[in-house]
Amino acid sequence: MRKNLICCFLLLCSFFNGRAQEQIAVQKDSLQQDSVQEKRIKFAIYPALGYSPETKVNIGTIAFFVFNTKSKNPTFHRPSSITPYIVFTTNKQVLIKSDFDLFFGNGMNLNMEARVFDFPDNYYGIGSETDPDVVEQYTDRYVAMSGTLLKPVTPQWFGGIRFDFQYNNITDLLDSGLLETDVPVGIEGGRNMGLGPAFRNDTRNSTLWPTHGRFINARAAFYGKAFGGEYNYGSFLFDYRQYFEFLGPKSVLAIQFRMNLTSGDAPFYKLPKMGGGGRLRGIEHRNLYRDRQLMYFQVEARQELFWRFGGVIFAGVGEVFDSFSEFGTDKIRAVYGLGGRFRALKDEKLNFRMDLGFTDNGQHAFYLSVREAF
Known part of the structure; x- marks a missing residue:
């Protein structure tokens, strides 16, 4: 089995003495009291050093911004957060990414991920019976911006639009390799432009570290030339999560059921994937198992x-x-594992996470990320 366990990881963030830069800016005044908005911004930045067999030495920086805004409509209030980071590797790879979860004074929510990747990627084929030892590495340079813009209907129900814009430049294919043999849709890269409806039900007591409540996310996106894309297909997502307090106020049980369905000619790199840091942790590579349809269930005790x-x-x-x-049940994969958490900001439960997962067929994987997996 090809090794992909990250064998060395070090966060240069002074865990034990909290030397991260934290800045707090409090309260903006205006001349009229009914338009006063109080803002509290918390900021921390951490350098990091890591290593993996695929990327060699990784040097990066990650920042955390969490801020609150009081408005005339506190019914819809939730904290906003932005977590940008940048990573360089000795293999001349670059990854720039930022997550945005922004709640405005009127209750509207912009949840978005922006990415710029210049990164070698792995292709194992398509389906549930791919082999981690049979792989082709190619170069995928892409920029992407995807997310949802939602308006509150009630304090718990939101409705709005899903947007997904991505451009891929795929190069360095092997002669007579897996990609040229399979010739999957999307082998030439190109533009993916999609729009569609989105709905959310959110009764969680916190967006960063929920201890009770429910989260339901349902959305669809339709891709095609009408939106400026090069591929015609549809994608549907249903994501259900539930959180429970157990064994005391510092213990949480979280469950998730997720279903990703596609129709039409979706590029191979846009097909649902089962592995990764936010999905079933333990699968050797996030691209190992992918196909047109995906369903999984996971549970986590925190x-x-x-x-x-x-x-x-x-x-x-x-x-x-x-x-x-x-x-069929004979093709189901099972995972299990454990992880550690470190709160990046003193007064907000926004965590670094490090997880080690294993699969029922002998694979393992290590993950370093920000926020909880679900």
């Missing part, structure tokens, strides 16, 4: 420990398949 540290244990099952007629 525990605050001491100071800013915490820990989790997790497990999950899932499957990718071309159509529902091919779905």
Whole structure:
């Protein structure tokens, strides 16, 4: 089995003495009291150093911004957050990414991810029976911006639009390699432009570290030339999450069921994937299992420990398949693992997370990320 466990990771963030830069700016006054807005901004920045067999030495920086805005309509109030980071590797790879979860004074929510990648990627084929030892590496340079813009209908129900814009430049294919043999849709890269409806039900008590409540996200996107894209297909997502307090106020049980369905000629790099840091952790590479349809279920127990540290244990099952007629329990993959947490900001539960996962067929993977997996 090809090794992909990150064998060395070091955060140069002075965990034990909290030397991260934290800045707080409080309160903006205006001349009229009914238009006063109080803002509290929390900021921290951490350098990081890591290593993996695929990328060699990684040097990067990550920042955290969490801020609150009081408005005339506090019913819809939730904290906003931005987490940008940049990573360079000794393999001359670059990854720039930022997550935005912004809540405005009128309750509207912009949840968006912006990415610029210049990164070698792996292609294993399509389906649930791909082999981690049979792989082709190619170069995928792409820029992407995707997310949802939602307006509150009630304090818990939101409706709006889903947007997804991405451009891929795929190069360095092997002669007679897997990609040239399979010739999947999207082998030449190009533009993907999609729009569609989005709905959300959110009763969580926190967007950063929920201890109780429910989160339901349902959205669809339709891609095609009408939006300036080069591929015609549709994508549907249903994501259900539930959070429970158990064994005391510092213990949380989180569950998630996710279903990703596609129709039409979706490029291979836009097909649903089962692995990754926010999906079933433990699968050797995020691209190992992907197909037109995806379903998985996972559960995680989270525990605050001491100071800013915490820990989790997790497990999950899932499957990718071309159509529902091919779905079968004999192809289901199972994962399990554990992880550590470090609160990046003193007064906000926005965490660094480090997870180690394993699969039922002998794979393993290590993840470093920000925010909880779900």
